[in-house]
Amino acid sequence: MSGAGPRTFVLECDVCHQPAGPGAYFCSSCDVLSIDPERRSYAATRWSRLGAFALDYLIIWLSVGIGWLIWLAVVAPRGQSPGKSLLGLHIYRTTGEQAATGYVWLREFGWDAALGIVAVALLALLGAVASTVGEFFILWFWLTVVFWAFSFFDAAWVLWDRDRQTLHDKVLGTLVVERAKERV
Ligand SMILES: [Zn+2]
DSSP: OOOOSOOOSSOBOTTTOSBOOTTOSBOTTTOBBTTOTTOOEEEOOHHHHHHHHHHHHHHHHHTTTHHHHHHHHHHGGGTOOHHHHHHTEEEEETTSSBOOHHHHHHHHHHHHHHHHHHHHHHHHHHHHHOSSHHHHHHHHHHHHHHHHHHHHHHHHGGGTOTTOOOHHHHHHTEEEEEESOOOO
């Protein structure tokens, strides 16, 4: 490590020698994961991220969840979900190593569990606030709409985030990468 010079905020990427972008995990020019010592991991593209989401939902739907769970048990040790395994994506921690099996399961379920607890709490609040059963169902309907919108917003965050993280990636400290892909 050549740490002799003064610290600057815009660092040069040691793979493509372009400015790497301040504070980002990935080089803003060549997408290499700058905290990977072997420099073999690149940011997954936004389209492959969205594709993996779609595939995971499709597999869950087609296999009634069961097949997806079995598949997850097989690929979680490789830092993948079923959708990510089809597209060659891996989940990394923001510390630079591949997410361990337990952390993959936490990423797949911890976020949903937290949202579920919030939903149940809000539902209980609605029950206390609503004066009639009809009013309760109207409030419930809108709560559902808000939750779907939030889930969509969470996933869509990869479209504008510099490090292509979803909101749950930010909370859990994870990144999604493609490995050993040669780019110009
Ligand atoms: Zn670069």
